[in-house]
Amino acid sequence: MQKQKIEKQSFDAERALYHLQHADLADCVFAGPADGESVLKESSDVSLVRCRFSLRYPLWHVSAFAVEDSEMDELTRAPIWYARDGVLRRCTIRGVKAVRECQNIEVQDSAIDSTEFGWKSTGITLLDSSVTSEYLFFDSSAITLKNVKMKGKYSFQYVDGLTIENSNLDTKDAFWHSKNVTVRDSVVKGEYLAWFSEHVTLINCRIIGTQPFCYCEDLRLINCTMEGCDLSFEYSDVQADIIGRIDSVKNPKSGTITADEVGEIIMGDAVMPCLGEVKIR
Numbered sequence: 717m718q719k720q721k722i723e724k725q726s727f728d729a730e731r732a733l734y735h736l737q738h739a740d741l742a743d744c745v746f747a748g749p750a751d752g753e754s755v756l757k758e759s760s761d762v763s764l765v766r767c768r769f770s771l772r773y774p775l776w777h778v779s780a781f782a783v784e785d786s787e788m789d790e791l792t793r794a795p796i797w798y799a800r801d802g803v804l805r806r807c808t809i810r811g812v813k814a815v816r817e818c819q820n821i822e823v824q825d826s827a828i829d830s831t832e833f834g835w836k837s838t839g840i841t842l843l844d845s846s847v848t849s850e851y852l853f854f855d856s857s858a859i860t861l862k863n864v865k866m867k868g869k870y871s872f873q874y875v876d877g878l879t880i881e882n883s884n885l886d887t888k889d890a891f892w893h894s895k896n897v898t899v900r901d902s903v904v905k906g907e908y909l910a911w912f913s914e915h916v917t918l919i920n921c922r923i924i925g926t927q928p929f930c931y932c933e934d935l936r937l938i939n940c941t942m943e944g945c946d947l948s949f950e951y952s953d954v955q956a957d958i959i960g961r962i963d964s965v966k967n968p969k970s971g972t973i974t975a976d977e978v979g980e981i982i983m984g985d986a987v988m989p990c991l992g993e994v995k996i997r
Contacts, residue, residue: 719761728752728771736762746771747791769811775799783807788814796821815840834859852887853878871906872897891916910935929954935971942975949973951988968992 720739727733728748736759746755747770755771756762760779769788774795775781781802788795792811796802800819807826814830815821820839826846833849834840834856841860852871853859859875864883871890872878878897891897891910899918909928910916917936924943929935932952939957942948946963949956954968958975965973966982967990974995981994 727755729755731755731757733759735759738762740765742766744768746774769795773797775802778802946979947982949992951986951990952992954992965994968994 717738722739722741722744724743726745726748728750730752732752732755734754734757736756738761740763742765744767747768751771753772754776755774756778757776759781762778763782764786765784767786769792772793774792776797778799779801781799784805787808788811790810794813794816795809795811796814796818797816798818799821803822803824804826805824809826809828809830812831814828814833815837816835818837818840822841822843823845824843828845828847828849831850833847834853836855838857840856842864844863846865848867850869851873852866852868853875855874857876859878861880861883866883867886869888871885871887872894873892875894876896878894880899880902883902885902885904887906889908890904890906891913893912894910894916895914897913897916899921901920903922904918905924907925907927909925910932912931914933916932917938918940919938921940923940923945926944927947928945929948929952930950932954935952935954937956937958939959941959942962944963947966948962948964949968950966951969954971954973956973958973960975961977961979962975964980964982965978967986969988969990970992972993972995974997976997978994978996983990
């Protein structure tokens with residue numbers, strides 16, 4: 717099928733390219749005094765290269781799309797919703813609430829600064845990218861991060877199915893109520909990490925921050941280090957093999973925690989039976 721070519725044009729009208737099909741756009745600008753919304757709503761089989769977005773809701777209900785070497789500025793509010801089967805490469809995304817209720821979206825070599833990024837979505841992959849966001853990937857599933865530098869606050873809450881590799885996470889209450897999470901070869905810095913989580917595994921990770929891993933079910937830490945981690949593992953079912961020191965462990969519910977050194981083991985004043993064992997090598 718011959719695809720329509722659209723090059724070096726500007727669009728600012730409401731739904732300017734509504735339901736566009738089978739088209740390649742290059743060096744286009746979506747901005748202007750008309751300040752129209754939803755420029756590419758309900759489009760499919762479209763590619764956009766070296767385009768600049770500065771209008772609200774440009775990519776809603778789109779499918780089979782690609783965006784490359786493009787920019788979505790801070791005026792591009794909620795730029796990608798209800799979309800599926802798309803890829804973004806070498807893009808800058810600064811519009812709030814990007815990627816919501818989407819399926820099968822891959823982001824590569826991109827920089828994201830978007831409050832509430834990735835909500836209620838499934839099959840989202842971030843590769844070789846940076847992301848700054850509050851409530852990152854809230855209530856999403858089947859999420860993959862590889863070689864990602866992340867800064868956030870309340871990240872990965874209510875996520876089911878998350879894999880993180882070779883990444884650096886600077887966050888706060890990450891992984892609350894999350895399920896089926898595996899983190900490998902990464903730095904995880906935060907406070908109150910993974911409370912109320914289920915089936916979380918961290919392998920070869922550096923863990924930093926106060927009061928991690930409380931109220932967890934089936935928590936596993938393999939060959940990890942813990943820095944500044946006091947009051948760890950309270951009321952958790954845990955199997956942990958820690959290299960070096962844990963500042964303190966408090967009332968693990970069950971399982972075994974092994975470390976080279978534990979500053980303090982606190983067993984008492986518990987509201988449930990706590991039978992977890994702490995072993996010093």
